Amino acid sequence: MTRVVVLAGGYGGAKLSHGLTLLAEAPGSDLELSVIVNTGDDLELHGLLVCPDLDTVMYTLAGLANEATGWGVRDETWSAREMLERYGQETWFGLGDRDIATHLVRSKLMRGGARLTEVEAELTSALGVGAHLLPMTDDIVRTHLRTDEGWLPFQDYFVRRHHADDVHEVHIHGIEHAEVTHEALHAIAAADRILIAPSNPFVSVGPILSVPGMLDALLVAPAPIVAVSPIIGGTAVRGPADRMFVTLGGESSALGVACHYVERYPGLLDGIVIDEVDADKADAIASLGLAVRTAQTLMQSDDDRRELASTTLSFAQALSG
């Protein structure tokens, strides 16, 4: 059994996790995958608990993701949204009809007293997802961003305002009282390899690492920890990570990603996978004390995902022991 843990946000986290499940599904594979997912982006809409990152990972691993949009369910319909508009409800965060079913089941289970971790286990099991989806915490935490417009809840910034604002500060409401789950702690302690997905370091991976107990667990974990850079050739594949490097300090480059992790979380990373186009940064990154592997990191096809997952895993394996 090779136990792999991935720390993941939504988009990049879902793709790398999908590559890993493709490996896990190969004949003879002994790979067991746990994905620890950011919940700082979660929100309440129409009385329902919506967990965008968890859902993006789940739908992707279940083969239900809408590849065109990068979020939501494929073959989606929007009837409820139309009707919600008639009722004068805010619909800037688009809940598709199939997606709503997920939030209905989740919200009902949680009102019944289930922990989010238990809920996700039930949802993913029903959709035939083999990987363990582990919320970073069962407690309610919410990422807020300070912009020129003041503090904004994450989805207000990201969806309603199309992440157009400069971000000057990140605060995760409730994080000081949050606890890492025993499922996440167990997965980290038992892991043979730990990967940090090419997710936004500030608002996807950052919240995960800020859950009290999470970083300590990672620092003492026996497994090597390898990150995949979400910045390719200076820009983010998707989302505002590149602009955040500018406004939050640092450099929007593979080197900037490496510096960010090394400076903020000393001793966390053993290595980093950067894109081939960033090969010129390898020496500078190595001088930070990190092992470096270059690879084709843009995950467009299933083959891309599988290939990057395989490369990252073997890189981590080479760093273990």
Add this chain to the structure above:
Amino acid sequence: MTRVVVLAGGYGGAKLSHGLTLLAEAPGSDLELSVIVNTGDDLELHGLLVCPDLDTVMYTLAGLANEATGWGVRDETWSAREMLERYGQETWFGLGDRDIATHLVRSKLMRGGARLTEVEAELTSALGVGAHLLPMTDDIVRTHLRTDEGWLPFQDYFVRRHHADDVHEVHIHGIEHAEVTHEALHAIAAADRILIAPSNPFVSVGPILSVPGMLDALLVAPAPIVAVSPIIGGTAVRGPADRMFVTLGGESSALGVACHYVERYPGLLDGIVIDEVDADKADAIASLGLAVRTAQTLMQSDDDRRELASTTLSFAQALSG
């Protein structure tokens, strides 16, 4: 201003109420309509409060009703239901995607502390419904039916088991602690005419009349009270009212309807509208002390609805003062 109050269940209540709103919308009309609606059929599904009778009346008055099914919203989609099935949820009570939006808004408002009456005012206003939709109570009451299979919640009997069971007894859980709303009391006291829709006397009108305070308010109301028979030629237009007359005592006929109201609620009715095909019952009904009007009571077209509403109103007017 002619203030009309209708006591209504879902199907027949919606159609007669629709006929009345068609009259109200006519140029020069001074008709103001309040519909007091049965809530004994309400249920919780997927954590949402669903009010089938209120919704059928609302969708019908808003011009959104699915005329083919007699319930739900037209141009409906069923994506959430498909997904709920994937999650292993019970889906025997079909919630369409547009319909779910209604329940989401209602449930959110109620969790925020709104009374059901306030919620319905907001929903109907958003959909441009001019009539006042008044739940018979803001308290939670639930109709249960004793069958050969034991006691069944109403929708289990009606939808899940297709109202195939014989009904031996009706009990409305919570009714002893329920209160009639001040909005319903006010509408009744101020009414110029009060109509009882051609709804099931046992499980639609019965629950309304059993809310503590409702019957007393009706008995002292100055307005004439006229019922429309839901039984035409011995059978119910829709649903199990005819079979209930057999198993709960009485006769499935226009005369049976009149007897039911006269015996159970002495002094309530001033008159009854029966179908032309039941004209042979008129004398027997008159001997019970009720005024009788025959009319074409099957409401297939909008014209049918308007015509029956008009006939019933003028019949009531003739009985007033």
